[in-house]
Amino acid sequence: MAQNPAPRKRPGGRTARTGRAVHEAVRGLIAEHGRDGFTGRDVAERAGVHxxxxxxxxxxxxxLVLDVAASVAQLNEESPIPDTGSLREDLRAWATALVDDLSRPGGLALLRTVLAVRTDESAGQDPDGGRGRDRQLTDFLAARGVVIQQVLDRATARGEATPELATVLxxxxxPLYxxxxxGYREVDHDLDGLVDHTLGGPR
Incomplete structure (x- = not known):
């Protein structure tokens, strides 16, 4: 009788689990200690890897930190801003969500870390010449831009006049970031005015 073949392992299963564990460890450590408050050994111990x-x-x-940042931006891309039916309300809803995110403990920690890494690279402290960082930082920024462009595209499809992506940025x-x-102003100060300015109205 022919033997049943051994079940095939899903490609990348273990690798994907390891990546998720490492990313979760990095996000937790950044939120708790900032970029300079942990080492590779700390990440490995928390993630349960060598x-x-x-x-x-x-x-x-x-x-690794930039890879985590790019992944977070990708998650945001996969969870698009709700379609309220108008660009103004889309931006207003997004502003509220951003304020909530930026105001929570550790909300800015990852962004601060990305900027610090980029500064180190500009100062010539990157042993690989910045090639990996350039790619990962580009991924982070590109994913963020994709989310915004999706909102603009669906507003255009509704027949609304829309600003350019750079204008929204x-x-x-x-300003929110x-x-x-x-800390020169409350993050949620006059969100309606910010939306009006973005859409070309008075400031």
Whole structure:
């Protein structure tokens, strides 16, 4: 009687589980301690993997951090902003969600870490010449842009006049992040005015 073949393992199953565990560990450590408050060994211990696995797969700890940032942006891309029926209300709903996210403990930790990594690279402290970081930082920014462009595209499809992606970044996203990072104004200050300015109205 012919023997049943052994069940085939799903390709990448173990690798994917390891990646998720490592990413969760990094996000937790960044929220708790900031980028300079943990080492590769800390990540490995929390994720339950060998430290050598981290460096074999990501090369450096900073490359790993940027990979985590890109993945977070990708998750945001896969959970698009709800379609309220108008661009103004879409942006208003998004602003409220961003304020909630930026105001929670650790909400800015990952972004601060990405910026710090980029600063180190610009200062010539990257042993691989920045190639891995450039790719991962581009992934992070591109995924964020995809989310915004989806909102603009569906508004255009409804027949609404829409600003360019760069305008939304300059007038809407950047002020929210700057308020949160530097504390010169409450993050949720006059969100309606911010939306009006983004859409070309008075400020």
């Amino acid at each position: 430290e050598a696995t981290l460096y074999r797969r990501w090369g450096t700890l900073d490359n 300059d007038r809407f996203l950047a 700057l308020r949160a990072m530097f």
